[in-house]
Amino acid sequence: MSRYGKTRFLDSEITDKIQITSANSINVARWLPQMFYFFFAYKQLHKQHKNIVFSVPSGNFGNICAGMMAQQLGLPIQHFIAANNSNKVVTTYLETEQYQPKPTIATISNAMDVGNPSNFVRIQEIYKHNFADLKQNLSSKSYGDNITKEALKTLYYDYSYIADPHGAVGYLAAVDYLKEHPDSHCVFLETAHPTKFLDVVEDTIRENIDLPPQIASVMDKKKKAIHISSYDELKAFLLSK
Numbered sequence: 001m002s003r004y005g006k007t008r009f010l011d012s013e014i015t016d017k018i019q020i021t022s023a024n025s026i027n028v029a030r031w032l033p034q035m036f037y038f039f040f041a042y043k044q045l046h047k048q049h050k051n052i053v054f055s056v057p058s059g060n061f062g063n064i065c066a067g068m069m070a071q072q073l074g075l076p077i078q079h080f081i082a083a084n085n086s087n088k089v090v091t092t093y094l095e096t097e098q099y100q101p102k103p104t105i106a107t108i109s110n111a112m113d114v115g116n117p118s119n120f121v122r123i124q125e126i127y128k129h130n131f132a133d134l135k136q137n138l139s140s141k142s143y144g145d146n147i148t149k150e151a152l153k154t155l156y157y158d159y160s161y162i163a164d165p166h167g168a169v170g171y172l173a174a175v176d177y178l179k180e181h182p183d184s185h186c187v188f189l190e191t192a193h194p195t196k197f198l199d200v201v202e203d204t205i206r207e208n209i210d211l212p213p214q215i216a217s218v219m220d221k222k223k224k225a226i227h228i229s230s231y232d233e234l235k236a237f238l239l240s241k
Contacts, residue, residue, distance in 0.1 A: 007231060008020060008231075008234065008235070008238065009022075011235065013235070013239070014235060014238055014239065017239060018238065018239075018241065020238070024060065024062075025060045025061070025062025025063070025065075025118065025119055026060070026118045026119075030062060031062035031063060031065060031066045031119070032066060032069070033066075034062070034063050034066035034067075035066045035067070035069055035070040035073075037063075037066075037067075037189065038054065038066070038067045038070040038071075038075060038077065039070060039075060041054075041187050042075055042076075042077070045185065045187070046076075049185035050183075050185070051078045051181075051183055051184040051185060052076075052077060052078055052184070052185050052186075052187065053077070053078050053079045053080070053081065053174075053177060053181070053184045053185065053186045053187070054067055054077060054079075054080055054081070054186075054187050054188075054189065055080075055081040055083050055170045055171070055173045055174035055177065055186055055187065055188040055189065056080060056081065056082060056083060056170060056188075056189050057083045057109065057111075057112055057166035057167065057169050057170040057188075057189060057190075057191050058082040058083060058084060058090065058112060058117070058140075059087070059111050059112030059113065059114040059117065060114050060117045060118050060119055061082070061090070061117040061118070061119035061120045061122075061123060062118075062119045063189065064080055064082055064119075064123070064138075065119045065122050065123050065126075067080055068080065068123060068126055068137075069126075071137075072126065078184060079137060079138075079139065079177075079181075079184070080137060080138050080139075081138075081139050081140065081141065081173045081174065081177050081186075082138060082139070082140040082141075082173075083140075083141060083142075083143070083169045083170040083172065083173035083174075083188070084112065084140055084141065084142035084143070084169070085105075085107045085109045085112045085113070085142060085143060085144070085145075085148070085169055086105045086107050086142065086143075086144050086145070087102070087104055087105050087107070087112060087113050087114055087115055087142075088140075088142035089101060089102055089115060089116065089117065089120075090117065090120060090140050091140040091141060091142040094134075094135055094138065094139065094140050097131055099120075101115050101116035102115040102116075103115050107144075107145055107148075107165075108145050108148060108149070108165045108197070108200045109145075109148060109164075109165040109166045109168075109169055109191075111166055111191055111192070112166060112169070112191075123138070139177065140173075141172070141173040141176055141177075143169050143172050143173070147172065148165050148168045148169055148172070149165075149168075149200075149204045151163070151168035151169070151171050151172050152165065152168045152201060152204045152205060153204060153205060154171075155167075155168065155171060156205045156207070157205075162194045162201065162205070162209060163190065163194060163201075164190060164191060164192050164193065164194040164196060164197050164201065165197055165200055165201070166190065166191035166192065167188065167189070167190035167191060170188035170189055170190070171188045173188070174186040174187075174188040193212065193215070194209055195209055195211055195212065195215055
């Protein structure tokens with residue numbers, strides 16, 4: 001969401017005229033359907049594996065919140081891991097019980113560059129703000145860019161799997177969790193196709209990635225953008241529609 005995002009939702013001159021919503025995970029309609037990922041994964045695994053754990057790359061915490069809602073509905077997930085990059089507000093909170101939002105730090109897993117995740121308050125509400133109950137069901141690890149790149153290499157060279165940087169962070173957290181809980185079966189989630197982060201992935205694994213047909217078909221299309229430099233310009237644009 002842009003820096004004007006929350007302001008426009010509170011501006012009655014806009015909301016009285018048009019209906020607007022967000023496309024990111026502040027909007028539950030964006031992340032509630034992600035519950036099906038957890039049901040689908042569990043269905044494939046539960047007959048062969050017990051103690052199923054999910055490691056979720058977490059920025060605004062919508063996806064992992066969806067998993068917790070699936071658990072609330074009865075899906076027997078044993079545990080969740082919030083895999084953080086250097087933006088580790090929740091990792092620190094679970095270590096110290098002190099929740100202190102921070103300015104964001106730019107990383108190669110930039111969809112997780114969030115210093116005050118909107119959905120974490122929803123997660124706290126699920127656990128009725130009981131820190132002990134939350135910590136029993138949620139752990140968190142954080143990783144910087146260098147180790148994330150090493151994970152990209154490991155996944156590619158050892159397992160022939162091309163991950164995106166966010167998935168690599170999820171993989172790292174899963175590996176660390178299994179060191180302490182070897183009886184668990186850990187699923188790490190991806191965030192996007194690696195071609196979305198083409199420069200980072202190709203530079204790290206030293207290989208060219210074939211573009212999926214649906215992406216290749218739009219690569220040469222002309223980009224159309226409108227430059228907006230102030231909230232007043234954004235407001236005028238919205239009210240003109």
